[in-house]
Amino acid sequence: MFVRPPLLKEGDTVAALSLSSGFVTEVLHRYEAGRRQARAELGWNIIPAPNALRGPEYLYRNPQARADDLHWALENPDIHGLLSMIGGDDSVRLLPLLNLETIRRHPKVFLGFSDSTVTLMQFLRAGVMAYHGPALLTDLAEFGGMHPFAVQGIRQATMSAAAFHFQQAPEWTQAHQEWQQPDLQEVKRPFERSDGWTWLQGDVPAQGHLMGGCLEVLDMLNGTPGWPEPVLWQGALLCLETSEDVPPPAQVGYWLRNFAAQGLLQSAAGLVLARPRGYTPDMVAELYGWVKKVLWEAGREAMPVLANVDFGHISPQLTLPLGAVGRLDRGAGVFEVVGG
Known part of the structure; x- marks a missing residue:
């Protein structure tokens, strides 16, 4: 019923997209930590989409730029997967600007959650599987390194065979730790x-x-x-x-x-x-x-x-x-x- 995008593999280039909030420019140290940790744990080379780092004000006022980034990542043969930078609250504004035919013609892994639910649903409407999971600034940039459970979950869904068992996490957290303090980035949260x-x-x-x-x-x-x-x-x-x-x-x-x-x-x-x-x-x-x-x-x-x-x-x-x-x-x- 749905097309499964080609599996990602180590060495692939994955585009980070700011389809909702442009908050990433306020925590660039965390963005770099996410890229570094994703390369170490997943082997991905994460690059920003053309407009992804233009800041919250620009992206709020220019939803077309956000939609353009999605289409660019899909049509660019050097991009193998798409990753949400972070959520937000206004991806719904992109609906008139998204081209389902482009999604259908260029099926690629799109990974995200929260406000990315809007985009995930458009992939399904285009007949392409989509991946509800970590964003770059959340689990990929986890304080003190990616959690092995998150790494396993991403690998089994986007880089492995089509059949697998979901596991129960041995531990969990919702502890708040300030993203905007670079000195805390290497301090693990309590689980x-x-x-x-x-x-x-x-x-x-x-x-x-x-x-x-x-x-x-x-x-x-x-x-x-x-x-x-x-x-x-x-x-x-x-x-x-x-x-x-x-x-x-x-x-x-x-x-x-x-x-x-x-x-x-x-x-x-x-x-x-x-x-x-x-x-x-x-x-x-x-x-x-x-x-x-x-x-x-x-x-x-x-x-x-x-x-x-x-x-x-x-x-x-x-x-x-x-x-x-x-x-x-x-x-x-x-x-x-x-x-x-």
Whole structure:
């Protein structure tokens, strides 16, 4: 159903794109750390797209320059992959400027999360797999070096075979550390032991292509011409996460009710929820209650639901190949990709 882009390999040149915020120019030491660490751990040669380092004010006022960078990276034969610099909040402004035919004719790995959800969905609309995972300024520029779990996740999704098991992170963090202090770049953040995945419901294994992203961004995209057509949602494993804005559990429930009103929950094969950033234990319990409530309302009380998975706005995070066929099996404790 979706074209799998050519796998990346060590020595490849990957373009870093500022498709949303141009914040990178305020933390150039972190940008260089990300490039250096990516070369050491992944073997990638990361270069900036022509407009990627022109600053937040210029990029805010010139969405065409951002779209031009995407098209340049796709059409340039010397560029093998595309990497989001960082998220933001206005990639939706690029929708009238993006050429799906260019994406379709030049399938390449595009890796990003958060506001990059807009662009990830456009790759899927063009029939090309896209990769929900670390950005250059986040996990690739992790304080004190890339986390081995993030490295493994990127490698297995973008550089290895089409089938693999997702692993549970042994540790995780949401600890804040100031990006704009260069002297902290080599100081590792504190991590805590992971409590693992949580299976909320559903005992029958389910299989479908991976779809989804950041719920707040999907909400901005909903109702625009960039919203994926209904057929793209049918039979999907929905992979959904929330941002550092920490939306209340009830708000997540309302978004899921919107999905139900569109028939997306009724046609989905299963649901995968990320570890929610900034949630207290009580908020997590309330969130899970809302999820089960809305699925009951939609007649999907038997849908398999896996929660507390390591992707999205926490570290380290997995890389999800959106468009690839995934499988959930509660009995075997498995979340896996079975093919492209």
